[in-house]
Amino acid sequence: MVHADSSNFAQGMSKKEVYAQVLEQARALFDGQRNWVCNFANTASLLWHAYHSLPAPSQSVNWAGFYFTNPTNPSQLLLGPFHGQVACQTIAFGRGVCGTAAEEKKTQVVRDVELFPGHIACDGKSRSEIVVPVLKEGKVVAIIDVDCEEVDGFTREDQDALEELAELLALSCDF
Amino acid sequence: MVHADSSNFAQGMSKKEVYAQVLEQARALFDGQRNWVCNFANTASLLWHAYHSLPAPSQSVNWAGFYFTNPTNPSQLLLGPFHGQVACQTIAFGRGVCGTAAEEKKTQVVRDVELFPGHIACDGKSRSEIVVPVLKEGKVVAIIDVDCEEVDGFTREDQDALEELAELLALSCDF
Numbered sequence: 001m002v003h004a005d006s007s008n009f010a011q012g013m014s015k016k017e018v019y020a021q022v023l024e025q026a027r028a029l030f031d032g033q034r035n036w037v038c039n040f041a042n043t044a045s046l047l048w049h050a051y052h053s054l055p056a057p058s059q060s061v062n063w064a065g066f067y068f069t070n071p072t073n074p075s076q077l078l079l080g081p082f083h084g085q086v087a088c089q090t091i092a093f094g095r096g097v098c099g100t101a102a103e104e105k106k107t108q109v110v111r112d113v114e115l116f117p118g119h120i121a122c123d124g125k126s127r128s129e130i131v132v133p134v135l136k137e138g139k140v141v142a143i144i145d146v147d148c149e150e151v152d153g154f155t156r157e158d159q160d161a162l163e164e165l166a167e168l169l170a171l172s173c174d175f
Numbered sequence: 176m177v178h179a180d181s182s183n184f185a186q187g188m189s190k191k192e193v194y195a196q197v198l199e200q201a202r203a204l205f206d207g208q209r210n211w212v213c214n215f216a217n218t219a220s221l222l223w224h225a226y227h228s229l230p231a232p233s234q235s236v237n238w239a240g241f242y243f244t245n246p247t248n249p250s251q252l253l254l255g256p257f258h259g260q261v262a263c264q265t266i267a268f269g270r271g272v273c274g275t276a277a278e279e280k281k282t283q284v285v286r287d288v289e290l291f292p293g294h295i296a297c298d299g300k301s302r303s304e305i306v307v308p309v310l311k312e313g314k315v316v317a318i319i320d321v322d323c324e325e326v327d328g329f330t331r332e333d334q335d336a337l338e339e340l341a342e343l344l345a346l347s348c349d350f
């Protein structure tokens with residue numbers, strides 16, 4: 001199998017099946033490779049193609065990727081690998097949805113970003129967002145960030161799958 | 176302007192105008208930000224959206240991004256930020272189009288990858304490729320890699336623009 005096939009998701013699969021493929025392919029891709037940049041880059045591609053194989057609202061995902069904790073400033077997130085349009089380079093811990101997830105070490109599922117206090121609009125088209133912290137030895141080393149152009153784009157099922165992915169990333173990568 | 180607008184390319188622009196926007200936006204995004212992961216991530220997005228705003232063959236670009244020299248193994252490239260389908264995690268210097276560009280410190284423009292000795296097929300759909308080394312103090316720190324689903328996808332104009340981008344990245348980022 002060539003690598004590109006990892007991110008080919010068959011049409012008609014359920015969200016559960018799609019996330020199972022994301023996790024299975026991620027485990028296979030991380031086997032023998034602990035570099036976080038490399039593993040995050042492939043994971044952003046997996047997530048992007050996963051969402052776009054699903055019906056609405058998932059196919060309206062317009063950004064999927066990562067921010068990572070700045071090694072020289074541990075209260076700042078820096079933009080990591082992603083798929084989507086150009087994004088803000090830095091986010092302070094505590095600011096917006098990403099910064100809140102990093103500060104509180106807790107997943108944020110935001111039905112409507114326009115109602116979230118202090119929301120940072122990198123893209124005015126984004127209407128809902130999920131942010132999951134990646135914790136290593138109790139510290140936030142990165143966050144998974146996914147934006148959707150529809151309100152209410154993410155459910156408990158997305159949260160559970162992305163939290164499993166965050167655990168896998170923390171275990172599989174050196175930061 | 177929100178960040179996403181940096182990667183909105185008006186329809187109908189020439190390739191020259193599109194690359195000028197890529198370079199202008201890259202310079203603006205790198206201003207005050209020297210983290211290479213962050214800057215490569217936004218640049219991959221700029222390139223992806225640039226090619227997809229152009230007519231064929233550029234709109235048939237199916238991968239745009241980076242490999243970087245493994246800090247713990249200086250004869251190996253590791254996958255960096257990109258847009259496109261999942262890709263090979265590691266490439267040895269000297270292997271395939273990317274490895275040849277890294278080894279020879281020289282841009283490779285490959286009309287038909289199937290005729291390139293030792294081509295590494297991360298994606299069987301790719302038919303042509305351009306790879307430009309990013310040199311810092313005489314060493315290859317990374318390569319820019321763009322694949323196209325059409326034969327003969329890249330011209331001298333692509334080479335000149337991507338070499339200018341490679342110089343900008345080398346000057347603007349710490350590795």
